[in-house]
Amino acid sequence: MYNQYQQQQMMQQQQMMQRQQMMQQQRMLQEQQRQQKLLQYFNFVDKDKSGTIEKEELSLALKQGGMVFSYETCGLLIKLFDSEKKNGVNITEFYQLYNFVVNMRNSFLQVDTDKSGTIDANELAVALKYSGYHFPNNVILMLINKFGKNNQIKIDDWISLCSFLQHSRAVFMIYDNDRDGKVSLDFNAFLAISSLLK
Template identity: 95%
Template sequence: MYNQYQQQQMMQQQQQMMQQQRMLQEQQRQQKLLQYFNFVDKDKSGTIEKEELALALKQGGMVFSYETCGLLVKLFDSEKKNGVNITEFYQLYNFVVNMRNSFLQVDQDKSGTIDANELAVALKYSGYNFPNNVILMLINKFGKNNQIKIDDWISLCTFLQHSRAVFMIYDNDRDGKVSLDFNAFLSISALLK
């Protein structure tokens, strides 16, 4: 009985130590992200634009085009000021890391690109179940030579996140379907641009 109590105490202590270690790692990661943010925020405005975001992500070992960074800023810029603040940057960075990890997970041959089959798997992991014709349309829109690179993947994921958010505005009963007249269609098109 006493041994069982000691084991429970040891397990609780180990869990507490592991939790403290995770918290410390998260604090260190946020401190590093704050350093990246402050390093690229040259004008000390408290926001970074797409060019500065590209540099901040590069500091973290991730290289993306200005176009992709612009899409990311648009997705995470809740105040619509063409830049992200530090809180939005944390969220954006977590999104990019998660999407990068999902890309690396499905890039079976480690070629740095994913094909249509791998794209379908990656999209399923991300909660999307598209038919083949949509997969092919997405690969043609975002990729080159029927391949998606990491930068293309981040652009595609950003587009899908933004599209889902806009769609939800019109999906009042949350059944995954909307009826649109031409005016609503134009409104959606404008929101996606």
């Protein structure tokens, strides 16, 4: 009786492991298919076959994936992911950029509860918290005024805002040597930071 119970347990464990392996293989296959599709988008818009795409080409590539963003937003995205400072992204950077955009779009859609295509200051605060940012109301209002229109943020504005915040965080970390979230700046350092944020 006990051996039969052990055999059933072992068989259940084996079946569970097989299901997990199948699910993992499915996820890997889906990821390969997604990367293949992104490579097709990339190659389609890389007209000069330089191996990099600029903001106009990025806009077209994202449009192929069903996401429409302004050239300005595409420029911010390139600035965020262009590790070689060549005013374009290579295929590896494009994969990272695309994942970032998809994640940020999903967080936007989660908080756009009325499905209006816009989020207000309250929804923006929630979306920023989902993204790891905890700002007081005055900063939320400043961000909505800078990136939105009529106290509303559209998806394009949201991606611009997220790109700005990611880039700002990276620049801030250069000066936050002890990683306490605070920096002391003289005017020269302030100008240096300001120039890096442009």
